[in-house]
Amino acid sequence: MHFVKVMHSSTKSTFKRAWPFAFRQFPEDYGRPTRVAETKAETDPSESENLLPETAPARYSLPGVLQGGVSMKSASPSHCNMKSARGPTTSREKVIKVLESYHEMLDKLLKENETNQVRNPNIYKDAAIILQKQHKWVEAAKRLGSVPGVEIGDKFQFRAELCVVGVHCQFERGIDYMKKDGIIVATSIVATDRYANEMKSSGELIYCGEGGNPNFKSGKPIKDHVLERGNLALKNSMLQRTPVRVILSENCKRSKLTALRDTPQQKNLATSYVYDGLYNVEELWQERGEFGKLVFKFRLRRIGQPGLIQGFPGKHKKVTPCKRGPLINDISRGKEKMPIAVVNEIDEQRPSLFTYISKVTYPQSKNRSILSGCNCTSQCSDYIDCSCKVKNGQEFPYDNRRHLIKEKPYVYECGNSCKCSDSCINRVSQLGIQFQLEVFKTKSKGWGVRSRSYIPSGSFVCEYVGEILSSKEAEQRVGSRDGYLFHMEDNRSDRNFKEEWKPLGKSHPSNFSEKVTIDAAQYGNVARFINHSCSPNLHVQKVIYDDHEMPHLMLFANKDIPAWKELTYDYKYRLGELCHINGNFKAKECFCSSLKCVGKFY
Numbered sequence: 001m002h003f004v005k006v007m008h009s010s011t012k013s014t015f016k017r018a019w020p021f022a023f024r025q026f027p028e029d030y031g032r033p034t035r036v037a038e039t040k041a042e043t044d045p046s047e048s049e050n051l052l053p054e055t056a057p058a059r060y061s062l063p064g065v066l067q068g069g070v071s072m073k074s075a076s077p078s079h080c081n082m083k084s085a086r087g088p089t090t091s092r093e094k095v096i097k098v099l100e101s102y103h104e105m106l107d108k109l110l111k112e113n114e115t116n117q118v119r120n121p122n123i124y125k126d127a128a129i130i131l132q133k134q135h136k137w138v139e140a141a142k143r144l145g146s147v148p149g150v151e152i153g154d155k156f157q158f159r160a161e162l163c164v165v166g167v168h169c170q171f172e173r174g175i176d177y178m179k180k181d182g183i184i185v186a187t188s189i190v191a192t193d194r195y196a197n198e199m200k201s202s203g204e205l206i207y208c209g210e211g212g213n214p215n216f217k218s219g220k221p222i223k224d225h226v227l228e229r230g231n232l233a234l235k236n237s238m239l240q241r242t243p244v245r246v247i248l249s250e251n252c253k254r255s256k257l258t259a260l261r262d263t264p265q266q267k268n269l270a271t272s273y274v275y276d277g278l279y280n281v282e283e284l285w286q287e288r289g290e291f292g293k294l295v296f297k298f299r300l301r302r303i304g305q306p307g308l309i310q311g312f313p314g315k316h317k318k319v320t321p322c323k324r325g326p327l328i329n330d331i332s333r334g335k336e337k338m339p340i341a342v343v344n345e346i347d348e349q350r351p352s353l354f355t356y357i358s359k360v361t362y363p364q365s366k367n368r369s370i371l372s373g374c375n376c377t378s379q380c381s382d383y384i385d386c387s388c389k390v391k392n393g394q395e396f397p398y399d400n401r402r403h404l405i406k407e408k409p410y411v412y413e414c415g416n417s418c419k420c421s422d423s424c425i426n427r428v429s430q431l432g433i434q435f436q437l438e439v440f441k442t443k444s445k446g447w448g449v450r451s452r453s454y455i456p457s458g459s460f461v462c463e464y465v466g467e468i469l470s471s472k473e474a475e476q477r478v479g480s481r482d483g484y485l486f487h488m489e490d491n492r493s494d495r496n497f498k499e500e501w502k503p504l505g506k507s508h509p510s511n512f513s514e515k516v517t518i519d520a521a522q523y524g525n526v527a528r529f530i531n532h533s534c535s536p537n538l539h540v541q542k543v544i545y546d547d548h549e550m551p552h553l554m555l556f557a558n559k560d561i562p563a564w565k566e567l568t569y570d571y572k573y574r575l576g577e578l579c580h581i582n583g584n585f586k587a588k589e590c591f592c593s594s595l596k597c598v599g600k601f602y
């Protein structure tokens with residue numbers, strides 16, 4: 001069990017509070033987080049971004065009792081002629097009226113904007129703000145519970161429409177909140193498919209908290225989520241048992257009319273928002289997100305209401321390709337920096353048992369002196385004569401983004417005996433896995449591996465880790481577990497390799513003459529699940545960085561790899577001479593489905 005402390009300060013005093021957070025290790029489940037057993041709600045200092053005043057007392061609508069009594073499911077003005085001759089009287093009519101006003105204002109602003117050279121990206125928000133200033137929004141204050149006149153299934157075209165009808169009064173933030181009895185509680189959330197939100201068919205929503213998201217334009221660093229603002233409000237909603245309105249968003253084709261005014265990028269895709277009713281927050285926990293930082297996850301369950309919409313509306317593929325939750329949250333059991341989930345959408349099978357190890361234990365070198373480290377005191381890139389650079393053929397193998405520049409017989413990274421700093425440009429693969437990998441069940445190749453995020457070409461992905469076997473031991477194991485054997489040939493007799501050592505004015509120590517095999521059947525890491533492909537997106541690079549001479553087998557991306565694409569390498573790398581060791585090594589039918597597939601692999 002371990003504890004994560006989340007600190008925040010109070011507005012009234014400077015006292016700081018530590019919030020204990022518990023994760024239980026399930027032997028069969030590799031660390032599913034526990035329910036947070038906290039009973040006291042906490043206050044948040046920063047509420048300046050709330051758009052509506054909080055003067056009115058918190059009002060509840062009983063779950064299931066929706067006001068207005070109108071059965072129409074579209075609140076869009078173009079679909080509704082609910083106006084009374086005397087002006088709007090029912091809540092539903094008020095909602096429709098304000099949406100009409102919003103669209104009129106938007107049309108006006110869009111027309112004015114047509115002549116401008118630079119398009120105003122805030123036009124949708126501006127239209128809503130003008131109406132707010134004219135006191136035309138339906139609600140004068142934020143409220144808890146359902147909004148009179150808005151029905152489950154009502155669809156909205158713009159985020160700003162949610163504000164004018166009072167369903168969700170934040171233009172950009174996913175979580176809206178208000179003060180109730182001195183503490184902040186969530187009023188509504190918008191679950192978009194941009195973040196790792198997941199809708200379960202049972203009316204259960206796993207919602208990713210806010211903050212720390214990447215901003216590629218500003219280059220701001222990605223941070224851990226903090227228990228403040230919306231995240232704190234959702235936690236308080238759980239403790240106070242207050243309902244939260246849920247709005248689901250989907251990407252959809254824009255209407256022809258709107259598309260006429262769109263920029264080319266906007267033309268095809270737009271988002272629409274569907275009100276899905278009231279939910280209770282049941283549980284929260286922290287986990288590593290897509291970018292390796294800690295994120296808050298909230299489990300919300302829909303309160304029994306009519307008009308249930310199951311799941312995100314329309315096609316909703318982007319949230320996660322796996323509709324079922326992970327079978328195992330982290331198969332490495334904390335041994336990697338990032339958890340590695342195991343998912344299976346094909347059947348009920350779990351991966352067979354093995355011991356997860358994150359490092360290969362190499363025998364100690366007899367010839368330490370030759371591979372001694374460099375003397376650079378800060379970054380090796382600052383030194384022309386860095387001895388590690390010389391070893392690499394007078395050039396660093398990695399560029400400034402730490403991407404491998406080209407495949408080489410061997411790469412020499414700075415190691416323990418080097419004097420340079422840990423952030424040296426020549427330490428890359430030894431830092432371990434940097435992308436959120438996932439083990440998943442494939443249709444025809446057993447388990448496979450994919451990344452939850454995009455991997456740029458040249459990035460280090462993972463090491464092939466397992467037990468070190470001598471040739472003799474390997475021979476004995478061929479046949480029984482050849483699927484996990486990786487034979488490492490000593491190609492230091494290669495011409496290229498000899499060339500690399502010329503600048504050092506000596507020949508390479510060759511006491512690594514023995515052929516070595518890595519067996520990942522019983523002891524291994526995520527790489528043991530990576531399948532073969534005849535047109536792979538990874539390649540194997542031998543990397544030396546410790547003061548022993550044996551190379552590490554490092555897998556690098558050999559092309560840009562989109563998120564969720566299966567990671568593969570060509571098994572020719574791992575077999576070398578092994579298939580000739582004995583006749584038990586049989587070719588297997590290849591199911592890689594690449595156009596270049598040769599039908600078989602070893």
Ligand SMILES: C[S@@+](CC[C@H](N)C(=O)[O-])C[C@H]1O[C@@H](n2cnc3c(N)ncnc32)[C@H](O)[C@@H]1O
Binds near residue numbers: 446482532588591601
């Ligand atoms: C290192 S394991 C890869 C993980 C394996 N799929 C699993 O379920 O554990 C190698 C084995 O995966 C299967 N495999 C890998 N690539 C394949 C491919 N392209 N076509 C068919 N089977 C493949 C073969 O059974 C092979 O012996």
